[in-house]
Amino acid sequence: MLLRINGEEHELRDVRTILDVIEFFGLLGKPVVAEADGKVLTAEQWPDTPVTANMSIELVHFVGGG
Amino acid sequence: MKPDLLRIGDYELRSRFLIGTGLFPNPYVQMEAIKASEAEVLTFAIRRINLESSADDSILQHVEEGKHIFLPNTSGASTADEAVRIARLARASGLSDWIKVEISANERTLMPDPIETLKATEILVKEGFTVLPYTSDDPVICKRLEEAGAAAVMPGAAPIGTGLGILNAYNLGLIVEEAHVPIIVDAGLGSASDVAQAMELGVSGVLMNTPVAKARDPVMMATAMKLAIQAGRQSYLAGRIARKQYASASSGFDEFILK
Numbered sequence: 001m002l003l004r005i006n007g008e009e010h011e012l013r014d015v016r017t018i019l020d021v022i023e024f025f026g027l028l029g030k031p032v033v034a035e036a037d038g039k040v041l042t043a044e045q046w047p048d049t050p051v052t053a054n055m056s057i058e059l060v061h062f063v064g065g066g
Numbered sequence: 067m068k069p070d071l072l073r074i075g076d077y078e079l080r081s082r083f084l085i086g087t088g089l090f091p092n093p094y095v096q097m098e099a100i101k102a103s104e105a106e107v108l109t110f111a112i113r114r115i116n117l118e119s120s121a122d123d124s125i126l127q128h129v130e131e132g133k134h135i136f137l138p139n140t141s142g143a144s145t146a147d148e149a150v151r152i153a154r155l156a157r158a159s160g161l162s163d164w165i166k167v168e169i170s171a172n173e174r175t176l177m178p179d180p181i182e183t184l185k186a187t188e189i190l191v192k193e194g195f196t197v198l199p200y201t202s203d204d205p206v207i208c209k210r211l212e213e214a215g216a217a218a219v220m221p222g223a224a225p226i227g228t229g230l231g232i233l234n235a236y237n238l239g240l241i242v243e244e245a246h247v248p249i250i251v252d253a254g255l256g257s258a259s260d261v262a263q264a265m266e267l268g269v270s271g272v273l274m275n276t277p278v279a280k281a282r283d284p285v286m287m288a289t290a291m292k293l294a295i296q297a298g299r300q301s302y303l304a305g306r307i308a309r310k311q312y313a314s315a316s317s318g319f320d321e322f323i324l325k
Binding site: 005006007008010025027031032033034035038040041042043058059060061062063064065066 | 086087088089090096109110111112113114115117125126136138139141151154155156157158159160161226253273274275276
């Protein structure tokens with residue numbers, strides 16, 4: 001499935017939910033926040049949020065800052 | 067004596083030092099500097115994860131869990147809508163509902179956009195965030211942010227990362243005089259004397275990153291800043307003498323021994 005993740009196109013196989021996308025990138029268990037088509041998701045919502053073709057996904061985290 | 071606590075939102079803080087987590091030479095020095103600072107509030111930014119790199123570059127792996135309040139910022143936002151979006155992302159982490167609203171319209175000065183900052187503050191307060199907006203050192207906008215429900219208001223002393231110190235002490239003094247929420251000087255401080263000056267003006271705390279992280283010895287500087295905050299705070303509470311034009315002898319002239 002073609003997805004737009006963090007501004008770049010990614011072709012991912014066998015992903016049905018946001019949780020699958022998080023797992024695909026090896027981010028499970030890490031302090032990650034996901035947004036799908038502009039909707040901010042808590043981790044509890046990942047397994048219940050289906051990914052659809054051309055969905056725009058943001059995966060963000062905390063970095064150093066002032 | 068009653069402990070001199072800083073109340074922000076639902077929290078009572080012993081430390082008046084809020085410290086940033088950017089620009090440190092390495093995670094070890096950062097952790098040691100945070101420890102030396104005794105700061106209870108740590109600031110962060112929110113950025114996209116680098117999907118190409120397998121390395122865990124999350125800052126949180128270098129921070130002791132449960133010991134700090136996390137204050138994510140909305141840096142990178144240039145509008146209220148962008149700041150609100152970043153704030154919601156930050157809160158979805160489940161780590162904090164505090165947010166430092168930081169909206170810059172000008173890349174060279176990084177000066178805050180007060181109008182967008184006020185808009186974002188109004189929205190985020192309604193959504194239940196504990197909002198600490200970073201703004202310019204203007205007494206009117208600081209008052210407006212307080213009225214919008216900011217938990218603390220954070221005027222800059224000088225542009226971010228400049229280390230120029232307090233450019234307008236008069237304004238900062240006015241802001242403090244009129245405030246009913248904590249005023250925290252955020253950005254522009256360079257050294258311990260700047261920090262002491264800010265605290266002597268009566269601000270409730272300071273937020274610093276660059277002057278600690280980029281000091282030759284960040285850990286020693288974190289200690290120096292902590293002590294300057296304490297010294298400035300006590301000097302403020304103790305009440306300084308009035309400035310006079312001419313000398314007044316410490317012992318008086320009545321019984322001058324050589325006469």
